Amino acid sequence: MNLTKLALIATLTLAPAAIFAQTPTPGQNDYNINQRKADQQQRIGQGVQSGQLTAGETARLEHQEAGINKEERGMRAQDNGHLTRSDRQTIHKQQNQESRRIYRDKHNNKVR
Numbered sequence: 001m002n003l004t005k006l007a008l009i010a011t012l013t014l015a016p017a018a019i020f021a022q023t024p025t026p027g028q029n030d031y032n033i034n035q036r037k038a039d040q041q042q043r044i045g046q047g048v049q050s051g052q053l054t055a056g057e058t059a060r061l062e063h064q065e066a067g068i069n070k071e072e073r074g075m076r077a078q079d080n081g082h083l084t085r086s087d088r089q090t091i092h093k094q095q096n097q098e099s100r101r102i103y104r105d106k107h108n109n110k111v112r
Contacts, residue, residue, distance in 0.1 A: 004055050030083065033072070036095050040065065040102060047106045054112050057105040064101065068094045 044061050047053035053061070068091065075087040083091070 033083075033088065033091055033095070036099075037065070037069070040095070040098060043102050043106070047102070051112050052106040054110050057110065061098070061102060061105065064098055068098065 044053065044058060044065075048058055071094070072083070072087075072091055075083055075091075079087070
């Protein structure tokens with residue numbers, strides 16, 4: 001149990017560093033995307049610390065966050081490091097869905 005907890009804390013500690021290691025193009029929309037990534041990671045971390053998120057819920061949320069990040073990198077690679085308006089809309093939609101998942105998982109009756 002303690003090993004699982006330690007692994008989750010290590011993942012949550014390192015994930016924000018990986019998010020900020022990406023070099024976004026300057027612009028308000030990219031800032032919003034990156035700020036939301038950081039905010040959602042913080043919400044997940046808070047849920048782990050408070051016991052509101054189980055190990056399974058945390059792993060699933062982290063996996064989904066990684067998928068969104070991977071898709072964003074692919075979108076940027078297609079357009080010379082930039083995101084098109086359509087790309088930003090897609091990412092915002094995915095971040096909205098992820099935000100709802102975080103809320104739902106934190107407020108269900110499952111606790112660690």
